[in-house]
Amino acid sequence: MKLFLLIGQSNMAGRGEFGDVPPLRDPRCKMMRNGRFIAMAEPINCDRPIWGGVHSGIGPAASFAVAFAEQYNEEIGLIPCADGGTSLAEWQPGTILYDHAVFMARLGMRSGEMAGILWHQGEGDSGNEERARTYGERFERMILQMRRDIGAEVPVVAGELGEYLTTYKNGALRYFPVVNEELRRVVAAHADFALASSAGLQPKPDGLHFCAEAQREFGRRYFAAYRSLVG
Numbered sequence: 001m002k003l004f005l006l007i008g009q010s011n012m013a014g015r016g017e018f019g020d021v022p023p024l025r026d027p028r029c030k031m032m033r034n035g036r037f038i039a040m041a042e043p044i045n046c047d048r049p050i051w052g053g054v055h056s057g058i059g060p061a062a063s064f065a066v067a068f069a070e071q072y073n074e075e076i077g078l079i080p081c082a083d084g085g086t087s088l089a090e091w092q093p094g095t096i097l098y099d100h101a102v103f104m105a106r107l108g109m110r111s112g113e114m115a116g117i118l119w120h121q122g123e124g125d126s127g128n129e130e131r132a133r134t135y136g137e138r139f140e141r142m143i144l145q146m147r148r149d150i151g152a153e154v155p156v157v158a159g160e161l162g163e164y165l166t167t168y169k170n171g172a173l174r175y176f177p178v179v180n181e182e183l184r185r186v187v188a189a190h191a192d193f194a195l196a197s198s199a200g201l202q203p204k205p206d207g208l209h210f211c212a213e214a215q216r217e218f219g220r221r222y223f224a225a226y227r228s229l230v231g
Contacts, residue, residue, distance in 0.1 A: 001030065001037065001075040001112030002068070005105045005150075006045055006061050007091070008121035010084030011159070013045040014059020015204065016212030024062045024216075028069035031078045035107050040065060045080035054084070058212040060159070060196075063219030064118065064226075071227065076115075079108045087124040088131070088138050093145050105150045114152035116226055119143065120159040122179040123208065132175035136182030140189075153192070155229045157222050158183050160198035162214075168207045194225035 006012055023042065030037035031044050043056035050056055061078050068076045081101040083090075091097050105114060119139075125131040139158075147153050160183065165176045187193040201214035210218060 001077045002072075002115035003077045003079060003105070003108050003112045004061075004064070004115060005079045005101060005117045006059075006082050007101050007117065008082045008119050009086045009124055010047075010082070011123070011162075011210055012059060012061075012082035012118065012120035013047045013080070013084050014043060014057045014061070014215060015054070015084070015209035016058030016215045017204070018042065018057060018212070020212035021058060021216055024066050026066050026069050028073070028075045029062070029065040029078075030075060031080065032104065032108055037077045037108075037111055040078065044078055045082050047083045058215045060120070060215050060219035060222050061118070063216045064222045065219075067220055067223035068226075071223070075112075077108060077112050079104050082120070085124060086121065088121060088135060088142070091121065092138070092142050093149070098142070098146065102146060102149045105152075109150075109152070114150060114154050116155045116157065117143065117146070118157050118159075118222055122161045122176065122183070123165070123173055126161065126165065126173035126176040126179050129175050129178070132178040132182070135179045136186045139183070140186045155192045155194065155226060156190070157194045157196055157225045157229075158187065159196040159218060159222060162198050162201055162203060162210060164201075164203045164207060192229055194229050196221040196225045
């Protein structure tokens with residue numbers, strides 16, 4: 001089984017509404033629960049309650065997994081570790097989120113082979129110019145150390161922040177284009193990094209989270225980016 005670590009904040013965890021898209025199921029697609037891999041079912045990344053208010057929902061991982069299984073006819077195991085509302089500072093080496101992700105990845109490797117890391121984060125750093133302009137350096141340092149700590153120099157696929165953030169709360173996240181440019185710069189510097197485009201993807205009414213349909217497409221774009229690295 002090929003394993004993928006899911007890290008970042010809410011748009012990786014998923015906030016898409018369940019009823020907006022048909023469920024995705026494939027017997028080759030698994031997700032980690034209690035250190036073991038069971039049949040994939042959404043929500044995959046349960047960082048929030050399932051019902052009421054801000055809740056766990058549809059993310060990019062399911063459509064990524066199905067595309068992977070269909071392309072390679074191989075089992076895939078998802079290791080969900082994303083946490084909504086988090087900043088990049090909360091993912092640096094030595095933090096709880098970082099250590100949790102490394103632990104879960106290494107635990108998962110008892111059952112399969114680590115094949116990649118999927119990252120989506122940056123909204124939490126887009127309201128501050130200094131954090132946005134130093135994003136690339138901080139992300140690069142963190143992700144390279146994480147691969148070393150996991151013990152697997154695997155491909156990394158990051159996703160762009162949504163273009164729709166232009167209108168979020170009258171510019172509260174006005175530096176998101178800087179974060180996207182920083183991601184592009186880091187990706188360009190590493191042959192085993194790729195970027196999934198967010199072009200044209202639409203948000204939920206909250207203007208912050210990708211809608212369920214957009215998340216399905218985003219997952220397919222993550223897979224296309226991953227395939228561009230591995231063939």
